[in-house]
Amino acid sequence: MLRSNRYSLNNDVIRNLKLHKKELEGPLPSDAGKFEEDFEGAACAGDFYEYFAFVCGSLDFVLANKQMPARQRKALYKSFFELYPQYAQLKNALTDYPELSREIGRHERVRRLLVSILNKK
Template sequence: MNISQDKKELINDLKQRYQYCFHSAYPEDIVFFEEETGIWSDDFYEFFTLVTGSLSYVIDHKRIPKKQLNVLRQSFEEQYPQIKSFQHILESYPLLHSYIQYHEETRKRIIAFIK
């Protein structure tokens, strides 16, 4: 099987992202955001786990389960639409906001890779 250079670069990027996602600690801002807004912190953890778990399938050359893939195709805001009304507050937590953005970009790259 001949893999294009673009796919090779994308898999290398995904491997680096996996290392970061797997080894980085969740931002403590999640707790403060939850206290300020009432948005469940579980939503964040669920999204981060979805992305990291899906990355593990890609890295191990395994097929992502269909139900998991269906959820992965949805953005963070699509999965948790209530977050839109708190976007301005979320942006006041730069570490949490960037962590979400990193996972969202990773999610998009996973989808691009498996197409």
């Protein structure tokens, strides 16, 4: 059965999005603080938290069938490293922080899925 909404989602996609939402819930990865300590002055765990909250909030808009603000939609088209270019030089260092790296990857996958949903509108 198709669910009529602004994002043209069917029940399978909705179930998939809800699974992603559950997967994204939780605190910052335990190695985010270590990353911040190791790159003092160059990294801020708060930026990771802000990005994670941004992706989860965008997911909530889609699941609630609510119009996402234009500024938020526009930002959703950018990856973490595009939104926070000050971390671009630290991208390769993330391999030493597996939990943080995995969490960024999870949020990136959901962000790309949301972008594909927005593009099908």
